[in-house]
Amino acid sequence: MATPIIDSITASPSVVNPKGAFVVSIFAHDPDSRSWTLSGIVTDSGGNAVNTSVAVSVSDPLTFSLTAPAGSGFVITPRAGSAGVFDCVAP
């Protein structure tokens, strides 16, 4: 099981006023993830067939965290439903 790969980490904006709000976004992926395409065939009594497919990806669930220097006073809140996104407020 390989270590996750962080594709990017950004702060927007990266320059803020004191008490200013910003958002940090971390994009990462699991190098072990794999994708397959599953095909489905539906056939009626007359032998008429319809094909369809669906892509399935299997990867480890990743957990994200963000920390600021101890005592710096940043407020960091993970955004619910958006893995890797943090709403932050500067000291």
Added chain:
Amino acid sequence: MPDYTLVGMVRDVAGNPASANVTVSVGGIPVTAQWFVAPTGNDANSGSATAPFRTVQKAASVVNAGDLVLVADGVYTGGSAVLSITRGGTSSAPVVFRSTNRWGAVLDGNANASTECIHFGAPNVRVEGFELRNCWHDAVEASASGLANIVLSRCHIHHIGKQCSDGGEGRSGVDAYSNSLTVEGCLFHHIGRFGPGEDPSCTPTSTAWQNHDHGIYLGQGAGVVIRNNIFVACDRGWAIQRFGGGFPVDNAAIVNNTFAFPNPNKSGQIIVAANLSNTIIANNIFYLPRDAGIWWSGGSFTNVQVQNNLSTGPLSTGGTTGVSFSGNIVGDPRFVNAVGGDFHLTAGSPALGAGATLAQVTDNFDAAPRVGAYNIGAY
């Protein structure tokens, strides 16, 4: 304006970690108004975050004391000066021009069409984080009458004056004739005109290409601070030239800079060729200068202290009456990769913890706080 490093961490179900950092700058300057500039903007806009200006010059024409101009990533060109600043602030409420991301906003001289990348024409102005390039005379001109409290912070200054010329003009990264001028955390390289055989067949008929063009042309000023900068191969002159005839330079601090590689044609990475008083040159690294790090070429010196510098060879040459030396060392600074441009120090470097603790320096080139015993050099 302090920078903070936030650490992002990602783990998989087995607990395998990966981490990456992001830097956030938190301003401490009172801001009266904010103006925004972006490549997608229009100078007919209001300059708000949602309706930015297109040019930095437009923002410069509307700012007042205490205002902040935030410039988005992109390339900006202009006229004789890409950015001519004629509206300044006050000493307690400067006007600030800031690249939103360090070196993301580029003030470009458009293949030497612009004489200067930035022209300071008003006092109490701070410029942060820009890339300055391709201007034919100076990246920064700070010689207007009455200038004071000018700060050039964390900029990337390169490819300035790149023409084939026999002229006697001095081309420079910063033309410094201002009181209370601070140049900090900047990277200088490729400053000065072409030499023989460059671009691709320059054939100078004079030797001006050997010594007329400089990283900083220190002509005049009281209270000038040059700290935490990196000067790479300023080989058309010197990284810092103190010249300017009878104009005084007093109470200057040239501290915690890294000077790398020689001018093969001239001695020193700093030349002092005019009067200098009440000045400290400390905690600098002089890496592979020709002959010596500092050439005391001329002028008279009063209360000039040279301390805790590291040089790979002799530290100074020339007459040093009025100059005192203490704590300077000779050695290999053991950079991570000097040829590759990484001047961080590695374990065992004699520069680690060997600097003097200086009131003029609180952080380093990376804007990280200096804690404990100061290192010599920009990191």
